Amino acid sequence: MSFSADAELRKQLLDDALKAHEQTGTQSPFEKANIWRTIMKSRTTKLAAAAVVVIAGVLCVQFLTGTNAYAQVVQEIRNARTVVYTVITQTNQGNGETVKTDVAYKEPGLLRMSTVDGYVIILDSTSGKVISIVPTLQMYTIGDVKNLLNNIDTTKGPFDSIESMKKLPAKADEHLDPREIDGVICDGYKVKQGDLTTTVWIDAKTGDLVQVEQKYASAPGMNKIIKNIKFNVVLDDSLFSMTPPEGYRASELKSDAFASVSTEDMFIEFMRLWSSLTVDGMFPPVATPTPKVIMDMGQQGKLKGEWNMPVMIRMTNGMLFVYRLPQSSNWRYMGENVKFGTPDKAIFWYRPVGSQMYRVIYADLTVREVAEDKLPK
Amino acid sequence: MIEDEILKWRFRQGSKEALCRIYEKYLDYLLTLAVGFANDFNTAQDIVHDVFVRFAASWQGFGQQGNLKSYLTTCVVNQARDHIRRAKHQPGELKEDALIGDSDCPEQIVIGDEVSQRLNRALAELPYEQRETVVLHLKGDLRFREIAKLQDVSINTVAGRYRYGLDKLRSMLNDEVQK
Numbered sequence: 001m002s003f004s005a006d007a008e009l010r011k012q013l014l015d016d017a018l019k020a021h022e023q024t025g026t027q028s029p030f031e032k033a034n035i036w037r038t039i040m041k042s043r044t045t046k047l048a049a050a051a052v053v054v055i056a057g058v059l060c061v062q063f064l065t066g067t068n069a070y071a072q073v074v075q076e077i078r079n080a081r082t083v084v085y086t087v088i089t090q091t092n093q094g095n096g097e098t099v100k101t102d103v104a105y106k107e108p109g110l111l112r113m114s115t116v117d118g119y120v121i122i123l124d125s126t127s128g129k130v131i132s133i134v135p136t137l138q139m140y141t142i143g144d145v146k147n148l149l150n151n152i153d154t155t156k157g158p159f160d161s162i163e164s165m166k167k168l169p170a171k172a173d174e175h176l177d178p179r180e181i182d183g184v185i186c187d188g189y190k191v192k193q194g195d196l197t198t199t200v201w202i203d204a205k206t207g208d209l210v211q212v213e214q215k216y217a218s219a220p221g222m223n224k225i226i227k228n229i230k231f232n233v234v235l236d237d238s239l240f241s242m243t244p245p246e247g248y249r250a251s252e253l254k255s256d257a258f259a260s261v262s263t264e265d266m267f268i269e270f271m272r273l274w275s276s277l278t279v280d281g282m283f284p285p286v287a288t289p290t291p292k293v294i295m296d297m298g299q300q301g302k303l304k305g306e307w308n309m310p311v312m313i314r315m316t317n318g319m320l321f322v323y324r325l326p327q328s329s330n331w332r333y334m335g336e337n338v339k340f341g342t343p344d345k346a347i348f349w350y351r352p353v354g355s356q357m358y359r360v361i362y363a364d365l366t367v368r369e370v371a372e373d374k375l376p377k
Numbered sequence: 378m379i380e381d382e383i384l385k386w387r388f389r390q391g392s393k394e395a396l397c398r399i400y401e402k403y404l405d406y407l408l409t410l411a412v413g414f415a416n417d418f419n420t421a422q423d424i425v426h427d428v429f430v431r432f433a434a435s436w437q438g439f440g441q442q443g444n445l446k447s448y449l450t451t452c453v454v455n456q457a458r459d460h461i462r463r464a465k466h467q468p469g470e471l472k473e474d475a476l477i478g479d480s481d482c483p484e485q486i487v488i489g490d491e492v493s494q495r496l497n498r499a500l501a502e503l504p505y506e507q508r509e510t511v512v513l514h515l516k517g518d519l520r521f522r523e524i525a526k527l528q529d530v531s532i533n534t535v536a537g538r539y540r541y542g543l544d545k546l547r548s549m550l551n552d553e554v555q556k
Contacts, residue, residue, distance in 0.1 A: 017433040163531040
């Protein structure tokens with residue numbers, strides 16, 4: 001597929017470009033040198049100019065020394081072809097239990113996430129395949145999740161942590177006071193990008209990246225700490241193999257298992273299902289609970305009924321609604337510790353694209369439109 | 378590359394010859410990209426025209442340090458997006474008398490045009506982001522990383538857009554062949 005303009009068109013386009021070239025100012029670029037020649041004629045102005053250059057240089061060095069470490073770390077993140085790190089999130093189950101997930105990332109889209117009890121998810125965004133392995137159940141799930149990845153803003157999905165780090169700007173908004181983290185004195189740099197505030201902690205002596213904190217103003221349940229970050233480590237392709245462990249039984253996801261388009265109704269259905277399948281009738285602790293949260297609640301005897309694959313798929317379709325909401329939706333989940341049917345209790349709200357009003361879902365799963373200043377505090 | 382550095386330097390000095398050389402070197406490439414984005418030759422022509430006029434007028438303040446080809450590609454991408462946002466046009470048929478195909482052979486010229494038109498019709502059916510990604514990668518030879526920077530999205534999003542775009546193109550073009 002190549003196109004080429006004919007002779008007449010070529011001439012016409014070139015004539016217009018040359019005309020624009022001629023019309024752009026009458027000052028020759030060499031005339032700009034006159035200003036400098038004027039400065040250098042007088043001894044007084046020459047000294048003043050020299051002073052300005054020196055002061056600017058000193059300020060520049062001081063500024064760069066402080067922010068150079070941050071800029072170098074950001075560059076390292078952007079250039080990294082592989083990254084390994086640990087993500088720490090809180091489950092918000094009242095006891096403040098944290099979940100640690102080890103992540104390995106390899107371009108152009110391979111991700112491996114694993115928890116301490118061996119639960120593993122491997123995702124290949126290029127082929128759209130995923131495998132999840134649950135050692136406690138000796139079970140694996142493998143499938144095609146094109147629909148799952150479709151339309152998901154990668155800053156909110158499984159690639160959230162790494163993609164957010166790669167989007168850090170070269171210059172931080174704020175340089176923080178030093179802090180000790182894991183026995184290391186670190187310089188801190190804060191960056192605000194829309195809903196997300198990232199704080200980067202760098203070893204003050206070595207310039208190594210020590211910790212990254214990510215906080216979402218509209219979704220505190222997504223806040224995380226990222227540690228043990230290493231770049232460009234050798235990651236064998238076998239780490240991202242889609243071959244299940246021997247002896248494990250399969251549960252196959254159909255290629256169209258997940259909805260390509262998510263609706264509010266699906267989210268409401270998810271809330272209804274969850275509250276009907278928990279002993280206390282409460283809604284989930286977060287809007288998008290991880291499988292680990294579900295497993296932990298199961299072990300604690302908080303679940304009832306049939307948590308089978310069709311139920312999980314319906315719940316996942318509901319969670320996808322949240323994942324697919326754009327940042328401008330300012331969604332907020334308040335369903336933790338709320339029982340189904342609690343009167344006048346809002347559990348979730350969001351602003352649809354193009355709307356000034358928010359849609360608020362209540363604990364009885366009714367929906368009302370509410371102005372921003374009338375949202376629950 | 379060295380030639381481009383010299384051209385940039387001479388362009389900054391106000392050299393018309395450098396402008397002409399840049400124009401000759403990149404016109405067809407940029408036109409091909411613009412046709413891929415806009416699927417309308419007139420719009421593509423407008424896009425490339427605007428890019429070169431602005432580029433020509435920028436010589437005094439031109440400070441581009443990086444790759445000249447990437448710079449011009451970015452200009453066309455941005456201009457195409459602006460045009461598509463503003464324009465209320467119908468996808469037009471490409472006028473064969475204004476185009477010359479890849480080959481100089483008369484028979485090949487006709488075939489080349491048919492293939493290009495078929496491909497462009499299929500491209501027009503893609504969502505704009507996928508179309509832009511496919512054109513930039515296949516015709517612009519841009520790597521996914523460069524496209525990600527240009528589109529301000531993640532490399533994974535670019536890979537996804539490219540894959541879905543190609544899948545749809547294959548499906549559409551296979552349907553046409555079967556008909």
